Amino acid sequence: MLDFSEMNRILAIREEDFQADVEPGLVYQDLNEKLKHTGLFFPPDPGARATLGGMIANNASGTRTIYYGSTKDYVLKLSVALANGEIIEMGTRASKTSSGYDLIRLFVGSEGTLGVVVGATVRLAGLPAEYSAAIANFPSIAKAGRAVFEIIRGGLNPAALELLGPECVELMNREASLELDILPTIFMEFHGSTTSQLAEILQMAEDICGEQGCRSFQPGLGRAERDRIFQARHDLGEMIVRNHPDEHIKVMDTAVPISAYSEVIDAIDQEIDGTNLKTYYISHAGNGNIHLNILCQKGDRKLWGQIEEIVDRLVGKTLELGGTATGEHGIGLGKRKYMVDEHGSSLQWMRQIKSVFDPNGILNPGKIFPS
Ligand SMILES: Cc1cc2nc3c(=O)[nH]c(=O)nc-3n(C[C@H](O)[C@H](O)[C@H](O)COP(=O)(O)OP(=O)(O)OC[C@H]3O[C@@H](n4cnc5c(N)ncnc54)[C@H](O)[C@@H]3O)c2cc1C
Secondary structure (H helix, E strand, C coil), X not given: CCCCCCCCCEEEEEHHHCEEEECCCCEHHHXXXXXXXXXXXXXXXXXXXXXXXXXXXXXXCCCCHXXXXXXXXXXXXXXXXCCCCCEEEEECXXXXXXXXXXXXXXXXXXXXXXXXXXXXXXXXXXXXXXXXXXXXXXXXXXXXXXXXXXXXXXXXXCCEEEEECHHHHHHHHHHHCCXXXXXXXXXXXXXXXXXXXXXXXXXXXXXXXXXXXXXXXECCCCHHHHHHHHHHHHHHHHHHHHHCCCEEEEECEEECCHHHHHHHHHHHHHHHCCCCCCEEEEEEHHHCEEEEEXXXXXXXXXXXXXXXXXXXXXXXXXXXXXXXXXXXXXXXCCXXXXXXXXXXXXHHHHHHHHHHHCCCCCCCCCCCXXX
């Protein structure tokens, strides 16, 4: 067990290069708090109080990934302690490179199975000059999903495009004192350089949502309202856990190409409609990433087995559509069973890479690879 809580310093902020050197135990919200006065920020936002080390290990992402990318897009250099005790440096502070194998991309998302991140240089982004946010609600998830696709297809380039089921909206209203209509809801945000440019984009978004039968479209949310709603959105996972102390929660994390998003929604409907299952539909929709949360009374092993089968079928469908079993949470132990189907013959090369870096299997043993 490694504890990074005291390796949580920001070693340097180089504003002119848009870079920071950080230790792995630093929490990303604390980094952003420190950066506030510089006009810069570290965009990946998984919501929970995640550390830079954990985010790098998982290639974490979040609500703004559709616009800003995920953690892998922000790591320039890494210091990694290998299983043999050697510490190696990789990457460059230059904004581009064609030099050698890209070990950064290998280590980011490797879930601590290849080495231990002990330091990183991360790229920062400038805070947007202007932003606008809107809420749209729809008669069904399917209609909302179609609007998501059309917004992306229309090239509107949202900075966030989140879709929530009505049960999530109801919970957020209750827990965060919001007063949203209890319907399938899209939260969207756009970043840009002028308010007139953003007003035009919002109008296009409203038109698209209207064509998909949007019940109401509320544009022009102020900063305070926007922050309140996105904070509630970030807290949603924890709200669900808190409100269901007697239930286990199966969280799906599939992601598909955006053209297949509606098809996955249909597949979910087919699996869930007509059952008594309690679900929460949460989606980083702009990335085709769906967290279907399915609840199961603790101790009901039979139902848990049925839920596992449902999720297995949905993951199977996702893979058929060219997607992935995990958009952001990683494989860990629970999703190892999907590795063969998702990666086929390249899985054996992953095993070989693992054995080069960790021949004795001491780093996060059992993670990622099915036995
Ligand atoms: C309510 C909730 C919401 C979430 N939402 C999102 C989301 O929207 N997007 C998202 O991407 N994730 C999400 N997550 C998952 C998780 O928060 C992130 O993936 C995050 O990156 C984990 O960071 P952590 O500091 O908690 O890491 P930990 O949980 O401590 O570790 C995660 C993994 O990284 C490894 N690791 C940690 N530090 C290092 C290191 N220094 N070197 C090598 N390996 C290391 C650990 O061994 C472990 O395998 C959510 C989690 C919760 C509880």
